[in-house]
Amino acid sequence: MTTTASLATSGTREIQFREAVNECLRQEMALDDSVIIMGEEIAGGAGREDQGVVDAWGGPFRTTVGLIQEFGRDRVLDTPLSEAAFIGAAIGASSTGLRAVAELMFIDFIGVCMDQLVNNAAKMRYMFGGQVKVPFTMMTRIGAGFGAAAQHSESYYSIFSHFPGLKGVVPSDAYTAKGLLAAAIRDDDPVVFFEHKGLYGEKGPVPEESYVLPIGKARTVRAGTDITLVGISKMTWVCTAAAEELAKSGIDAEVIDLLSVSPIDYDHVIDSVKRTHRLVVVDEDTPICSLAGDICSRVAEEAFDYLDAPPSRVTAPHTPVPYSRVLENNYVPNEARVISTVEKLFNR
Amino acid sequence: MEMDRDTLLKLYKTMITIRNFEERGIPETGQRRMSASVHSSAGQEAVATGVCSQLTDEDYMGSTHRGHGHCIAKGVEPRVMMAELFGRATGSNKGKGGSMHIADMSKGMLGTNGVVGASIPLAVGAALTSKVKKLGRVAVAFFGDGGANQGILHESMNLASIWKLPVVFVCENNGYAMSTPAEYALSTAQVSDRAAGYDMPGLHIDGMDVFAVCDAAGEAVARARAGDGPSLLEFETYRYYGHTVFDDPLTYRSKEEEDHWRARDPIQHFRNTVLPLGDITAEELDQMDQEAVDMMEEAVKFADESPLPEEIELYDDVYVSYPAAELKRGTNMGI
Numbered sequence: 001m002t003t004t005a006s007l008a009t010s011g012t013r014e015i016q017f018r019e020a021v022n023e024c025l026r027q028e029m030a031l032d033d034s035v036i037i038m039g040e041e042i043a044g045g046a047g048r049e050d051q052g053v054v055d056a057w058g059g060p061f062r063t064t065v066g067l068i069q070e071f072g073r074d075r076v077l078d079t080p081l082s083e084a085a086f087i088g089a090a091i092g093a094s095s096t097g098l099r100a101v102a103e104l105m106f107i108d109f110i111g112v113c114m115d116q117l118v119n120n121a122a123k124m125r126y127m128f129g130g131q132v133k134v135p136f137t138m139m140t141r142i143g144a145g146f147g148a149a150a151q152h153s154e155s156y157y158s159i160f161s162h163f164p165g166l167k168g169v170v171p172s173d174a175y176t177a178k179g180l181l182a183a184a185i186r187d188d189d190p191v192v193f194f195e196h197k198g199l200y201g202e203k204g205p206v207p208e209e210s211y212v213l214p215i216g217k218a219r220t221v222r223a224g225t226d227i228t229l230v231g232i233s234k235m236t237w238v239c240t241a242a243a244e245e246l247a248k249s250g251i252d253a254e255v256i257d258l259l260s261v262s263p264i265d266y267d268h269v270i271d272s273v274k275r276t277h278r279l280v281v282v283d284e285d286t287p288i289c290s291l292a293g294d295i296c297s298r299v300a301e302e303a304f305d306y307l308d309a310p311p312s313r314v315t316a317p318h319t320p321v322p323y324s325r326v327l328e329n330n331y332v333p334n335e336a337r338v339i340s341t342v343e344k345l346f347n348r
Numbered sequence: 349m350e351m352d353r354d355t356l357l358k359l360y361k362t363m364i365t366i367r368n369f370e371e372r373g374i375p376e377t378g379q380r381r382m383s384a385s386v387h388s389s390a391g392q393e394a395v396a397t398g399v400c401s402q403l404t405d406e407d408y409m410g411s412t413h414r415g416h417g418h419c420i421a422k423g424v425e426p427r428v429m430m431a432e433l434f435g436r437a438t439g440s441n442k443g444k445g446g447s448m449h450i451a452d453m454s455k456g457m458l459g460t461n462g463v464v465g466a467s468i469p470l471a472v473g474a475a476l477t478s479k480v481k482k483l484g485r486v487a488v489a490f491f492g493d494g495g496a497n498q499g500i501l502h503e504s505m506n507l508a509s510i511w512k513l514p515v516v517f518v519c520e521n522n523g524y525a526m527s528t529p530a531e532y533a534l535s536t537a538q539v540s541d542r543a544a545g546y547d548m549p550g551l552h553i554d555g556m557d558v559f560a561v562c563d564a565a566g567e568a569v570a571r572a573r574a575g576d577g578p579s580l581l582e583f584e585t586y587r588y589y590g591h592t593v594f595d596d597p598l599t600y601r602s603k604e605e606e607d608h609w610r611a612r613d614p615i616q617h618f619r620n621t622v623l624p625l626g627d628i629t630a631e632e633l634d635q636m637d638q639e640a641v642d643m644m645e646e647a648v649k650f651a652d653e654s655p656l657p658e659e660i661e662l663y664d665d666v667y668v669s670y671p672a673a674e675l676k677r678g679t680n681m682g683i
């Protein structure tokens with residue numbers, strides 16, 4: 001086990017985002033007996049006991065495949081459709097000696113279990129005067145673009161920036177998925193882990209061995225001198241694609257992958273903006289009271305004198321996610337919108 | 349249930365400690381203008397006392413906004429509770445929680461809870477810990493007739509039942525959710541009727557009779573500990589005061605009704621039952637009454653003399669680890 005990760009590690013090979021999530025869960029459960037996982041369809045078929053405890057689905061997106069075979073029904077629990085109860089129970093278990101991981105199938109379902117996250121997980125340690133740790137991880141899914149309409153496509157990560165007591169991470173590739181999930185599970189605070197549905201099939205280099213990435217640290221994925229683009233989750237790759245295009249017209253964009261929605265690595269963004277003097281945040285969540293808005297305002301407050309243009313953002317519109325593809329295609333921020341926003345800041 | 353002298357005296361002591369805490373602590377908190385959100389459990393002592401008498405320190409319990417009695421019965425010290433009500437650094441929660449969040453993890457006390465029904469799944473989760481780690485512990489989830497109508501209770505009972513978790517669901521039906529009568533708000537005649545929907549035993553018991561409470565709780569706890577799954581116990585009881593100290597209960601219930609229940613006072617019921625047996629004398633109990641009065645005097649003194657939290661403690665214990673500067677970035681707090 002290492003606490004830092006290097007892609008130069010000999011065991012590095014290309015695997016999918018979903019495989020990285022699965023590998024992390026396996027490794028963390030093997031390392032620590034107190035790690036359990038529960039949720040809807042985690043095994044599927046309730047572990048098919050009659051056939052010797054095997055999974056039917058291994059998760060709706062196959063991120064938990066094989067876990068029940070390896071770790072058994074005591075530690076891999078299919079739940080009924082009772083998000084409030086099983087997420088509440090996972091929080092109760094995490095405050096009494098387990099490290100429970102619970103999966104909320106889609107972030108859109110957060111309404112039915114929000115009380116347990118906000119009033120218990122986030123506040124117990126504070127309200128109880130520091131008596132308790134809540135090492136709870138909630139895995140959930142975000143992202144539009146799949147014709148799943150308004151109740152299976154939202155990207156509500158910014159509300160988790162808002163609540164003191166919670167942390168949140170937004171991996172953008174297989175490497176960050178594995179390292180941030182391990183960090184979330186080992187963290188002594190409640191952490192929400194956001195998987196973007198559009199990243200599951202993406203392959204990238206991932207060390208075989210277990211490693212953790214720090215929660216609360218952004219990374220620079222493209223160095224540049226003229227403008228800072230901040231991406232969140234899959235939007236990081238919209239930013240890099242836009243940056244390649246902008247380079248053709250002489251604009252050298254730096255791209256930051258935010259990776260964490262709480263803590264937010266404002267300093268990493270501000271240090272970059274102090275060099276580039278311009279900022280665009282690209283956020284798939286809706287725009288009002290958003291992460292994008294917050295980062296822009298923080299940069300305006302703390303780096304005003306360095307700015308050559310208003311801090312700006314490219315986000316989803318203030319609408320639910322639509323169903324028809326012609327509508328949905330316009331909903332998600334894309335390269336063209338990023339490029340035109342950047343060009344305006346350069347008066348082009 | 350056969351009880352020896354020590355057990356009986358312990359039950360009595362717990363009940364009068366709760367009564368005295370409520371009768372003394374709540375007005376004292378009011379006088380110090382600390383909080384309007386303090387809920388008295390006076391009248392309900394037999395339920396907390398009887399249920400918790402069947403638990404060990406290692407067993408878990410999740411409580412409600414009306415939870416002082418549960419805390420005392422589970423072994424939390426009255427003086428640290430009093431200090432918590434007064435917002436002192438020596439309080440059970442360092443002055444960060446107050447009446448509605450008193451917790452003592454060393455006693456398996458998973459917190460009183462200000463959101464009705466919200467502690468129920470925490471108890472279920474604690475029972476899951478016990479099962480997965482094979483600890484042999486039981487978890488009690490307290491709620492009221494108001495909490496009985498929260499969806500989270502129903503999901504939690506179903507989950508505990510299918511996983512056969514060692515949970516005892518305990519409804520203290522005191523007749524009112526704030527001012528709304530239970531008989532108006534409940535679709536079934538009794539909360540315990542709902543146990544059938546979750547394939548667990550459901551019992552309706554006199555909650556003013558501490559011996560009946562002990563019997564029922566003893567059986568349910570034994571069943572849970574044996575791995576036979578959860579139970580639902582409904583205790584019929586009464587709160588002597590309003591929802592909080594500020595509302596007048598006579599706006600929604602009658603003096604006659606209050607008198608009827610006060611005539612069934614659980615502490616008096618204990619005396620009426622035990623004294624004729626001759627083993628315990630009235631003088632002994634009177635002496636214990638005085639000790640409870642003295643204990644609260646000492647608790648108030650301890651709380652009053654305790655320091656207030658330092659201003660800087662505002663930022664403590666939000667997280668186990670988080671960049672400290674981010675808790676106040678941009679707020680111009682000055683501390």
